[in-house]
Amino acid sequence: MKANLPTSLPRFLLTITGMVLLSACDPLFETTPQLCANAQSSGVGFSVSNMQVDVDADEYQLYLQDILAALQPADGVTLNAEETEAKNFIEGKIKEYMGYPLPEENAVFSANNPLDYLESIIATTSSNTAIGAFEQAKQQVARGIAADNDFCTYTNNNIIVTIEDNPDTTTVVESGQLFAEFALSYNPFSRIVQQSVVISDQSDGLTSAEKRSAAPYVGFFQAQPENFKAVGYTQPILRQALVQNSALT
Numbered sequence: 001m002k003a004n005l006p007t008s009l010p011r012f013l014l015t016i017t018g019m020v021l022l023s024a025c026d027p028l029f030e031t032t033p034q035l036c037a038n039a040q041s042s043g044v045g046f047s048v049s050n051m052q053v054d055v056d057a058d059e060y061q062l063y064l065q066d067i068l069a070a071l072q073p074a075d076g077v078t079l080n081a082e083e084t085e086a087k088n089f090i091e092g093k094i095k096e097y098m099g100y101p102l103p104e105e106n107a108v109f110s111a112n113n114p115l116d117y118l119e120s121i122i123a124t125t126s127s128n129t130a131i132g133a134f135e136q137a138k139q140q141v142a143r144g145i146a147a148d149n150d151f152c153t154y155t156n157n158n159i160i161v162t163i164e165d166n167p168d169t170t171t172v173v174e175s176g177q178l179f180a181e182f183a184l185s186y187n188p189f190s191r192i193v194q195q196s197v198v199i200s201d202q203s204d205g206l207t208s209a210e211k212r213s214a215a216p217y218v219g220f221f222q223a224q225p226e227n228f229k230a231v232g233y234t235q236p237i238l239r240q241a242l243v244q245n246s247a248l249t
Contacts, residue, residue, distance in 0.1 A: 135231070150184055218243075
């Protein structure tokens with residue numbers, strides 16, 4: 001049995017193929033990698049009086065918020081001397097390096113450190129605090145995730161934050177100016193979204209692998225693409241922070 005195909009079918013297929021080829025040759029056409037990399041060299045600079053981040057002021061969740069809450073003993077539980085010493089040591093280091101006040105009533109209300117602050121700006125839902133370059137980057141990656149046909153990578157290491165009134169936000173930061181890199185990517189094969197923030201207090205702190213390894217603040221998370229938010233805080237499946245002083249401790 002032989003099917004009779006319309007005589008116009010070959011011409012139709014040729015027309016569709018020609019349209020695809022013409023689109024790819026169009027100077028306005030962008031592949032997913034090109035789209036995601038738009039404006040990644042744009043300079044970002046802003047000044048702040050401090051790096052205070054208040055819990056519940058927006059969607060952003062502090063790095064160590066849950067950990068500090070979990071350190072508090074349950075009602076009716078009394079820690080022994082060794083447990084109290086360990087708890088005080090951990091809370092003291094977190095307060096020293098991340099600017100988290102000691103918990104009250106088993107809750108953490110704020111933080112004062114560059115990592116939480118910069119990531120809260122990236123994740124903000126407020127038009128009053130949003131940075132245009134960060135908004136554009138997240139929108140581009142969201143479109144790359146929707147296309148789901150190629151790698152999508154955005155990296156901007158041209159970010160400068162000036163701390164006006166409080167240069168020593170924590171003992172880790174030794175200057176009133178910070179230099180940061182914000183990277184966001186999507187891998188269509190592993191179906192993982194990754195975000196990283198590297199913050200240095202040296203103007204050349206991001207120029208080599210050796211200098212980057214000495215950066216006082218590094219933040220990283222992985223998330224599922226269906227949970228990625230172009231505006232707001234993306235709930236991660238893995239989140240890590242590295243904080244170190246000039247002695248790399």
